Amino acid sequence: MSESGSQEAANESGSSTKQASIPPVGNKVTVVLGSQWGDEGKGKVVDLLAQDADMVCRCQGGNNAGHTVVVDSVEYDFHLLPSGIINPKATAFIGNGVVIHLPGLFEEAEKNAHKGKGLTDWEKRLIISDRAHIVFDFHQAVDGVQEQQRQEQAGKNLGTTKKGIGPVYSAKAARSGLRICDLLADFTQFSERYKALANQYKSMYPTLEIDIEGELAKLKECMEKIKPMVRDGVHFMYEALHGPPKKILVEGANAALLDIDFGTYPFVTSSNCTVGGVCTGLGMPPQNVGDVYGVVKAYTTRVGIGAFPSEQNNDIGELLQSRGKEVGVTTGRKRRCGWLDLVLIKYAHMINGFTAVALTKLDILDVLPEIKVGVAYKVNKQEIPHFPANQEVLQLVEVQYVTLPGWESDTSAARSFDELPENAQKYVRFIEEHLGVPVKWIGVGQSRESMIQLF
Ligand code: GDP
Ligand code: IMO
Numbered sequence: 001m002s003e004s005g006s007q008e009a010a011n012e013s014g015s016s017t018k019q020a021s022i023p024p025v026g027n028k029v030t031v032v033l034g035s036q037w038g039d040e041g042k043g044k045v046v047d048l049l050a051q052d053a054d055m056v057c058r059c060q061g062g063n064n065a066g067h068t069v070v071v072d073s074v075e076y077d078f079h080l081l082p083s084g085i086i087n088p089k090a091t092a093f094i095g096n097g098v099v100i101h102l103p104g105l106f107e108e109a110e111k112n113a114h115k116g117k118g119l120t121d122w123e124k125r126l127i128i129s130d131r132a133h134i135v136f137d138f139h140q141a142v143d144g145v146q147e148q149q150r151q152e153q154a155g156k157n158l159g160t161t162k163k164g165i166g167p168v169y170s171a172k173a174a175r176s177g178l179r180i181c182d183l184l185a186d187f188t189q190f191s192e193r194y195k196a197l198a199n200q201y202k203s204m205y206p207t208l209e210i211d212i213e214g215e216l217a218k219l220k221e222c223m224e225k226i227k228p229m230v231r232d233g234v235h236f237m238y239e240a241l242h243g244p245p246k247k248i249l250v251e252g253a254n255a256a257l258l259d260i261d262f263g264t265y266p267f268v269t270s271s272n273c274t275v276g277g278v279c280t281g282l283g284m285p286p287q288n289v290g291d292v293y294g295v296v297k298a299y300t301t302r303v304g305i306g307a308f309p310s311e312q313n314n315d316i317g318e319l320l321q322s323r324g325k326e327v328g329v330t331t332g333r334k335r336r337c338g339w340l341d342l343v344l345i346k347y348a349h350m351i352n353g354f355t356a357v358a359l360t361k362l363d364i365l366d367v368l369p370e371i372k373v374g375v376a377y378k379v380n381k382q383e384i385p386h387f388p389a390n391q392e393v394l395q396l397v398e399v400q401y402v403t404l405p406g407w408e409s410d411t412s413a414a415r416s417f418d419e420l421p422e423n424a425q426k427y428v429r430f431i432e433e434h435l436g437v438p439v440k441w442i443g444v445g446q447s448r449e450s451m452i453q454l455f
């Protein structure tokens with residue numbers, strides 16, 4: 001074998017054939033994913049892991065996401081920026097799978113930059129893929145009009161965040177979307193394509209008001225600001241993976257049950273929020289995926305419309321909502337609440353292959369005398385073997401619960417597993433055993449410190 005690692009083998013005729021050298025796999029990325037219907041506390045888990053990360057990435061979704069991070073009692077809200085950008089040493093990367101509303105991005109950065117210790121030099125640390133699609137104001141307006149039409153025509157909307165997510169991913173799939181590389185290439189050509197797209201929507205939705213010149217002027221301003229941040233995302237990622245050792249973190253947005261393929265379709269978002277979205281949304285091979293951490297809230301919440309088998313439309317649901325301060329970061333809507341449903345988390349695990357779980361908001365359950373956990377589904381009195389694809393079936397599900405004793409004491413000061421009350425420990429162990437995935441962290445409060453690490 002040569003020093004470079006390539007192999008030379010003698011063939012039968014005696015000549016030597018050079019076999020291709022196998023490149024090293026390179027750095028692995030650590031992935032944090034939502035395992036329910038969103039708002040599990042991904043932002044907080046990312047913040048924890050990002051403290052010694054070199055690079056933090058977003059790979060899908062847009063500013064429909066809302067990730068709250070609390071540091072030194074200061075609350076930061078992230079929508080498009082990776083939450084780990086709080087670490088002043090980390091490079092933040094927005095991959096090609098993300099859809100970007102540029103004025104929204106700057107607004108978010110400015111808002112957070114003026115809080116607490118701010119976001120030191122964020123403009124120099126933010127890298128944006130040239131292949132990412134742009135969300136325009138009219139995508140957001142179309143999102144609103146489509147919701148209204150769904151309500152009028154079918155009596156039911158989807159309950160979207162109205163951030164233009166559906167329309168922009170639809171345009172991407174229809175191949176009429178515009179990307180960051182188009183904005184930077186030739187503004188005249190970009191403007192023409194922008195106008196064509198705007199007019200296409202106007203002909204579909206005649207009541208739509210689009211300020212074409214106004215938005216183009218705003219986009220020109222944004223173009224100047226983002227120019228130094230834009231890179232060929234594939235090369236950037238390749239160099240990060242194959243350069244010197246680096247700790248790279250990927251922050252999933254939305255969640256498994258909102259995934260366009262695996263979620264509770266059609267009541268889902270428009271991107272892949274499961275592990276496949278990491279590769280397609282950053283431009284990297286699967287062998288570079290390392291640990292995949294599933295964030296699991298100790299109970300279940302859902303914003304917007306759609307079946308929710310373990311929902312509690314009663315005092316329990318109200319208690320979880322108020323104790324958990326379950327209000328959407330992006331839309332301000334109250335989140336629907338219910339018991340932990342392990343059927344759907346097992347399903348999310350089948351897709352994502354979680355290497356460990358971060359169990360958040362255990363403290364919210366502190367006051368309950370008993371706690372139910374969904375472990376199986378029945379439809380028409382028959383147990384069903386899988387999480388159903390069909391929403392009509394999911395609506396019919398009767399969740400089979402196991403009832404566990406509560407601990408009725410304050411866990412918020414616990415900093416080790418042993419400091420948790422015995423019944424809280426049993427709750428965690430039950431989840432672990434049922435899923436067959438170890439729990440690595442337990443959240444007992446909003447702050448960075450309120451996280452127990454188990455191993
Ligand atoms: P994300 O979308 O998954 O990042 O989650 P959100 O930020 O939308 O919602 C989670 C909320 O729960 C935020 O307000 C967090 O600060 C808060 N949170 C996260 N972990 C914990 C925890 O362990 N206990 C409590 N009480 N709050 C938490
Ligand atoms: P994070 O990252 C909770 C939901 C919306 C709606 C559906 C479609 O904070 O966990 P969209 O605007 O994406 O077309 O809306 O998806 N949804 C979320 N719910 N957390 C999120 O993100 C969500 N992102 C989308 O409420 O029901």
Ligand code: MG
Pocket residue numbers: 038039040065066067068329
């Ligand atoms: Mg959220």
